[in-house]
Amino acid sequence: MNDRSTLDPEDWAAFRRDAHAALDAALDHVEGRAARPVWQPVPEPVKEALSAPLPDAPSDTPELISRMVGEIAAHDLGNLHPRFHGWVHGAGTPEALIPAMFEAALDANLGGREHAAVYVERQVIGWWRQIFDFPAGAGGLMVSGTSMATLLAMKAALTRHGGTALRDGGLAALPGPVAAYASQEAHGCVARAFDILGLGRGVLRRVPVDGEFRIRTDRLEAMIAADRAAGIAPLALIGTAGSVNTGAIDPLDRLAGIAAAEGLWFHVDGAFGAMARLAPTLAPRLAGIERADSIAFDFHKWLHVTYDAGMILIRDAGALRHAFADRPDYLAGAERGPAAGDPWFTEFGPELSRGFRALRVWYQMLRFGPARLGACIAANCAQAAHLARLVEAAPDLELMAPAPLNIVCLRYRAPDETAAEALNTAIVLALQERGLAVPSTTRIGGRLAIRVNLTNHRTRMADMDALAGDILRLGAELA
Amino acid sequence: MNDRSTLDPEDWAAFRRDAHAALDAALDHVEGRAARPVWQPVPEPVKEALSAPLPDAPSDTPELISRMVGEIAAHDLGNLHPRFHGWVHGAGTPEALIPAMFEAALDANLGGREHAAVYVERQVIGWWRQIFDFPAGAGGLMVSGTSMATLLAMKAALTRHGGTALRDGGLAALPGPVAAYASQEAHGCVARAFDILGLGRGVLRRVPVDGEFRIRTDRLEAMIAADRAAGIAPLALIGTAGSVNTGAIDPLDRLAGIAAAEGLWFHVDGAFGAMARLAPTLAPRLAGIERADSIAFDFHKWLHVTYDAGMILIRDAGALRHAFADRPDYLAGAERGPAAGDPWFTEFGPELSRGFRALRVWYQMLRFGPARLGACIAANCAQAAHLARLVEAAPDLELMAPAPLNIVCLRYRAPDETAAEALNTAIVLALQERGLAVPSTTRIGGRLAIRVNLTNHRTRMADMDALAGDILRLGAELA
Structure with a gap:
């Protein structure tokens, strides 16, 4: 027994x-x-x-x-609490337990083969292909998040540029030096992707931003021209849809035009911002994203799917397969039976065993529908705008950057920078340690800011009033 | 409302x-x-x-x-079925639903910060540090599986070799060409890691194997010497603990000695085989694994934890941190509060958002204890040995490789190679399509084999008798 x-x-x-x-x-x-x-x-x-x-x-x-x-x-x-506003965290849902139970019960390996789970992942990829108006030949892959998605996209860009000779020969098989371009506000995962790929972070040109923290296309074009003049081949242009510091959205349509004219791979980092596509009032700000060669985005942030779950969407699915396809003998396909199901997902990325995180996204999107998910996103942006107005209306507070999306950077004013640094650090810690709210911090132009991020479907407008009130009260108390 | x-x-x-x-x-x-x-x-x-x-x-x-x-x-x-023997799949457990519910309810991001979940991941890493007799300074990271673990390990090896100048300068900052070594039976993820890192698969020397599919150390030493003579710096040596084709285990202790003498990073690919450490009767075969610089292994295979969950264990945690540490402003640490918890896991790998897969491993190891988990592993190996004996005793069957661990490669004999290929393909498909059993296939020396993999806690000895009987019956029927 x-x-x-x-x-x-x-x-x-x-x-x-x-x-x-x-x-x-x-x-x-x-x-x-x-x-x-x-x-x-x-x-x-x-x-x-x-x-x-x-x-x-x-x-x-x-x-x-x-x-x-x-x-x-x-x-x-x-991060389940309505007053959690730190970093860029999803807030989870109780509904997430339902697919989680099936994910554990099935213990599916999404590396490939012929079973219903692979159809689920393909369906989820197909939905996002449609949401972003990508063509029929587009494809993608569920990944752990935008960092991995960016790595895969840049590997695909590199393979398109250098061909499959790179696979055996490495970067030594490149015809010459390359460069990539992203704004100074671009997420660190972009530079890190080039580090991992062996090109080094130095190939990434950091393009200055305008007063709203968006990439300056005039400077971009000048940098591309300078590289060409120096015999360096422009490889990829990375646009940011929702910068992590302030929520800034680069002018994606203009970037798409520049990338097309220059023959660059156009990648969009939409870790959280790409989800704004689901909110009809916000979607127009992402105009041009549908022209990207690849989009990286997360479901565990603004879609509140359980960590970790993201996606790389690729205009030309073949470019991703070209970069990774490699099936050893023990993974040979078949016309029929459980070894069928070509192409396997293993051919589109580095992982051979892959969890069934697609089920979480499948469930979330069907359960709530795109309109309601978009409504949660729009509500967060309205809250950010409300908080920004409260800050601007309070003489003791300073709005440190425009708040175009869901992030508000502010500080309590102080006589000098040293005092401001100490005071705002103390305010954030007091908010956190007293259990009132959890914002995080960042630096805007080198100056410390209280950073309030709204990717939380439990946050209400009144929480913004409470937060502004708490910061004012603590600022007076701790100054 | x-x-x-x-x-x-x-x-x-x-x-x-x-x-x-x-x-x-x-x-x-x-x-x-x-x-x-x-x-x-x-x-x-x-x-x-x-x-x-x-x-x-x-x-x-x-x-x-x-x-x-x-x-x-x-x-x-x-793969939950007792007669699933394909590829290297875990079989899951009903108990896995328990941590899955909490994983979804908490929606924790293991990128870092100060909350109990990070202590859970650190504890799990610590347990495996002890299981593999790694020193106190060892560390690691939960990852999606061995493919990612291998990539991280090779990045750490590369950084140790070339220094952090690689981060900005890329491979161009290397002092000269490098090479790595693994057996011809090594898993494809090793070559792919070098492809992704920009070195190209060509830097990986494929060392011939002996009759038991283990790396030939004489040939290895000759290849290292030849590279040195050609001005190529030996970078890393990858030992295989459980090859995916036959379950072969390289002589890890000898490899550790060679790596130490030559100054190579010694990495062990223990995707499933490293788990044999939990079975007292099998653990001695892994002797030398405790001398590795890094070990990559999966929990979703022989530990039956829900996909995907693996680990990279690193002797010198600093080497991994050196390769990846990079904290932007918005992820600044703190002495106290939720931003404390240094070092953050983000500093040890490419991902900033990370799921709470550590909870699955924590639960599984505590719930069943190492002895029972090891007993399941030992039982699978006993089943493999039993099946190998059945094959050897059946004149119509051919054992195509030694079965030292949990994998049996066999075929139904046929008059010639063409007939054998067709017949054994048909046998596997019939087993699968009739719903009897799911083995997979591979090639041994180019010859098609029915590959029976036992990483399934529901499989019983009688299932081996049934499988051998089914293959004999189908072979006669389909010949």
Whole structure:
């Protein structure tokens, strides 16, 4: 009876009771999260429990559920809370537990083969192809997020430029030096992609931005011309749809035109901003994104799908396959049977085993529909605009950058820069440590800013009033 | 009441009822899976439903549960079935639903910061550090699997060799050409890592193997010497702990000695084989793995954790951090508050947003304990040995390679190679399409083999007898 070489329950009925208790405990966490402080320090006893060596003896299911509730969930970061505004975090949904249960029950490997799960991922890719008005030959791949998506896109761009001779010969097979272009506000994952690909971050030209933190196309064109004159081949142009500091959106249509004229691969980093496409009032600001060669974006941010889940969408699916296709003997395809299903997803990226994160996106998009998901996004942008107005109306506060989308950078004014740095650092820490709200910080032109990011479907307009009030109160208290 | 800009339920009690129904449906799938055929084709109506455009109207939760059961789970690949022996798939566990629910409920981003989840990932890394007898300064990172782990390890090796000048300058900053070494049986992800890093697959020397498909160290040493003589700097040596074709384990201790003598980074690809460390009877075969500079391995294979989940373990955590650390302004750390928690995991790899896959591993290891997980692994190896004996005892069958671990390569004999190719292809397809069993195929010395992989805690010894019997019967029927 007690077969230790299987991991299935001996008593399924008892296990089901435990599993239902776990479900209620997990849902209790979500349902009750707003009533607790946004963030609290991790207590020392929890740190100790979570640094103990692996015990030899197994634990039973209820004990582990209790630990996940009392040690782990009780000391989360707070991103489910309406007043979490830090970095660019998704807020999750209780509905996410439904596909998560099936993801675990199926334990599907999306590397390829012939099973329904691969049709789900293809369908999700197809939906985003349509959302971005990409052509029928477009394709893509679910990835962990925009960092990986950017790496894959730049690998595809490099392969289109240098051909498959690069695969064996490496960068030494390139006909000559190359350069890529992105604004000074572009996300660090762009430079890192070139670092990983062996070109080095130095190939990425950082183009200055205008007063609204958008790439200056005049400077871009001058830099391209200078590179050409120096015998350097322009490879790729990266536009930003929603910069991480201020939410700025580059003039994508103009960039698309420049890329087309110059023969560059046009990539859009739309980590969170690309989701604005779902909001009819915001979508026009992304005009030109439909002309991109590739778009990288996340579902775990503004779509609130469980971490991690992103996508690379590629205008010419063949370019991605060209960069990665490589099937060893043990992964040979077949006309029929479970080894069928060509092309396999493994041919479009570096991973051979791939989780079923597509199910989370499939579920979220069907469950809520594009209009409601877009409404959540539009609501966050309205909240950002409201907060920006509150800041501008408060003499003690300074709006440090335009707030065109969902991010507001502000500070409490102080007599000098040293005082401002100390005071605003203290305000943010007080907000966080008192459990009131979690904004984060950044620097705008080198100056410290309180950064309020709104990718949270639980945040309400009143939370902006509360936040502005808290900052004013704390600024007076801590100055 | 009907606030369309939140994604939380209007009626929590009703949603809970739906969620409990989903849980039972998901568990029904796992509990009942063995009673169904291992694999069946995806029906055309399901393919059609899973290729429809995104509807505007939302779906309700019960409807989507019904679709996940009837369309997706009903047409899975079969890797939960005791008679699934294809490729190298994990078999999942019903217990995996427990951490999956918390993973979705928490929606944690493991990029860094100060919350309990990061302590969980650190603890899991620490456990594997101890399992592999790595020193206190060792570190690592949860990744999607061995392909990514290998990429990170080779990036760390490259950075150790060339210094951080590579970050901006790229491979052009290398002092000279480099080479790496792995056996001809090494997994394709090793060559692909060098392709992605811009060195090209050509830098990877493919060292011949002995009759048991293990790297020939005499040939390795000769190749290293030849490279040195040609002014090429040996960079890394990759040992295989469990080759994907036959389960061969390279002589890791000898490789460690060669790497130490030659100053090479010693990396072990232990995608599935490294897990044998948990089985006391098998662990001695991995002797020398504790001397590696890095080990790449998966939890979604032989540990049956939900896809995708792997790890890179690094002897010198600083080497990995050196290769990737790069914190932009908006990710600045702090002494206290939620921005504390240095070092952040983002500093050890390319991803800034990272899912909480560590929870799956944490749960699995605590729930079952290392001894029971090891017992499942040992049982699979005993099954492989049993099947190999059955094959050797059957005059119509040919054992095509030694079966030292958990993989058996065999074929039904035929008058000539053309006939053997056709017959064994037909046997595999018949096994699969009749829903009897799912082995896969590979090539051994260019010759097609039926490949039986045992990373399945539901497989029993009797399944090996049944498989051998089915192959003999089908061979006679289809010849």
